[in-house]
Amino acid sequence: MLSTRRNNANHQAKHAFDQFTKQMIIQDANCPSDQTARYSPINYDNHRRGVYLNASSDMINRRGEGTTYYHELAHMIDHAATGFNGNLSNTQEFRQALLSDGQRILNAYNNATDEGRHSFVDSLRRNDRTHSFQDLLDATINGAVNVGWSHSRSYWQQPGNLQAEAFAHFFEASMGAKDKLERLAFYFPKAFSSPSSAPVDEEYYAIEDDFAKRFGHKVPREMLPDSISMNQIKKTMKSCLASNKDCLMEILGIPNDETFLY
Numbered sequence: 001m002l003s004t005r006r007n008n009a010n011h012q013a014k015h016a017f018d019q020f021t022k023q024m025i026i027q028d029a030n031c032p033s034d035q036t037a038r039y040s041p042i043n044y045d046n047h048r049r050g051v052y053l054n055a056s057s058d059m060i061n062r063r064g065e066g067t068t069y070y071h072e073l074a075h076m077i078d079h080a081a082t083g084f085n086g087n088l089s090n091t092q093e094f095r096q097a098l099l100s101d102g103q104r105i106l107n108a109y110n111n112a113t114d115e116g117r118h119s120f121v122d123s124l125r126r127n128d129r130t131h132s133f134q135d136l137l138d139a140t141i142n143g144a145v146n147v148g149w150s151h152s153r154s155y156w157q158q159p160g161n162l163q164a165e166a167f168a169h170f171f172e173a174s175m176g177a178k179d180k181l182e183r184l185a186f187y188f189p190k191a192f193s194s195p196s197s198a199p200v201d202e203e204y205y206a207i208e209d210d211f212a213k214r215f216g217h218k219v220p221r222e223m224l225p226d227s228i229s230m231n232q233i234k235k236t237m238k239s240c241l242a243s244n245k246d247c248l249m250e251i252l253g254i255p256n257d258e259t260f261l262y
């Protein structure tokens with residue numbers, strides 16, 4: 001199930017997931033089911049950094065199978081992407097984008113008819129897969145519309161928590177939950193296009209820029225199998241640059257077969 005979601009993930013999320021896989025730690029996959037799943041960013045003696053969840057209840061998660069797994073790992077990726085020094089998502093720009101998107105939704109809600117408002121809330125309550133949208137809506141309009149799924153008001157008051165939850169919800173949706181991803185992208189377009197909404201490997205793009213300048217074309221990543229990691233592509237681009245030979249596809253073992261579509 002989790003691998004099906006991984007296979008259906010969008011490219012950027014999959015690469016991010018693969019890039020950080022080695023740093024991901026599930027401390028406990030058998031947490032008592034009456035405990036809230038969580039990512040613990042701080043290393044305590046008796047509570048190590050990592051994800052704590054109940055994997056078997058996540059398999060029958062009403063928000064979608066594996067939702068908790070990908071959500072909590074996303075919190076860890078957000079943290080790992082800075083070398084465990086704060087969260088990548090924690091920028092004012094991302095916060096403002098989220099709040100502005102939320103305000104636009106609230107305005108539309110306030111301008112709707114009674115019937116329109118009722119059917120909007122009703123459609124959310126009938127579909128637990130809208131949980132992440134509900135949570136971000138709740139946070140960005142300060143609970144002005146009473147939906148079902150949300151964190152607490154005091155949780156939202158902690159600096160950075162809004163951005164961290166948005167990052168985790170976006171990432172979870174990107175890992176093979178197309179309906180959630182489309183809903184979030186539709187309602188939170190500014191936040192969705194914010195650079196803080198997903199990890200980007202800056203070094204990769206710097207090398208790719210050098211590569212494109214030197215050889216006059218970019219790396220055709222859509223043609224590379226997913227088993228090739230970002231790190232392998234980076235290493236290969238570096239060796240092409242060092243030898244001044246444009247033989248990336250040969251090194252990566254990609255045949256030039258004109259009869260296929262990629």
Ligand SMILES: [Zn+2]
Binds near residue numbers: 168
């Ligand atoms: Zn969370």
